Amino acid sequence: MVLHYIAAFFLIGGFFFLIVGVLGLLRLPDVYTRMHALGKCDTLGTGMVLVGLMFLIHDVTNITKLVLIMVMIVTINPVITHLIAKTAYNRGTPMAEGSFLINDYVASQRRRRKRMTESSLSQEGEE
Amino acid sequence: MLERMKGDLMGSIFIFILLMAFWLLISASTHWQHILVGAIFSLILTVFWSNLNISAVNRTNFTILQAFLLIKYFVHLVIEIVIANISVAMIVLNPRLPISPGIVIMRCDLERSLLRVLYVNSITLTPGTITVELEDNLLIVHALTEDVAHGVEDWALNRRLMEMEALYKK
């Protein structure tokens, strides 16, 4: 009976996140932001529902299959999300109005070089 | 095909045992016909995919410390995923929809391909960011709000991966 309550918690939590995923798909303004709904909410929602089902099934074979499906979805979903985002970026799909762009490449390179020289200096000091 | 198998006998036996164990686990019966079918198919798969070269993967020096760091990383990742989902849920369910999306271009200093894959997948799964592109060490990230975009660089999971990379270099 306690197992049923734990399972119900996981199932309802997963259902909530799946609903949030669909609502995000409908409400958010452009492809890139919709991808957030797909990549995060669907992954955790599926994972939670499958964990809830695992509490209900008392059979090692079927639990193994459920674990396999869970691992597959958790690895496939980010890959698909990344691929869709990459395709959208390469095709030049327009973003929503007022999107910003931060070019941090040069600055992070400079910061990294500074950090490396600092660490080498401190190591020399220790020696 | 067979020459490759002979060259990599330990790897082939490893694949065969792995496939056979998997078959026994999902077929859940000890009838001799089931076991025969499983053995035949495991053998066919091992012969045809003998170029997978599993023993080369085995030979990389994977120490206990690295396994421990990897497990710590995954526990941290699950916590981050839950936080990310709650933040996305707050944004989507808010009637005013408080987003300010945009793109951040930054550096990725990791060199091992496994760690790069882990890094990119965990960026996709953590608060408000998805990876758009990763060429040599140029990383393009899409962020959902502007606060998130400023915090991508010094991020706890990245530091854990850098620790693991430093272990590999030693």
Added chain:
Amino acid sequence: MINTVLYVIVIGLILFSLLAIVRAYSGPTVLDRVVAMNVITTNVVIVILIFAYLDSSFYYIDVAFVFVLGAFIGTLCILKLLREGHII
């Protein structure tokens, strides 16, 4: 109690998949439709798995397995067609 929860989840997921079809129909670009179809696929997999429990006919789990793989390959094909202009 748990069966009621499962039935509510199944009905809710079917209704929200119908809502996601709105996005698949009206999405301004092709990629919106791909995203919507991915969400629907995930929902359908969960519905199949819950039916497998409710009906206690666990062969449906294998169906869900094949469904996940098929959806993955299908999405990959569409994306490759969009990126390179050919599949094979």
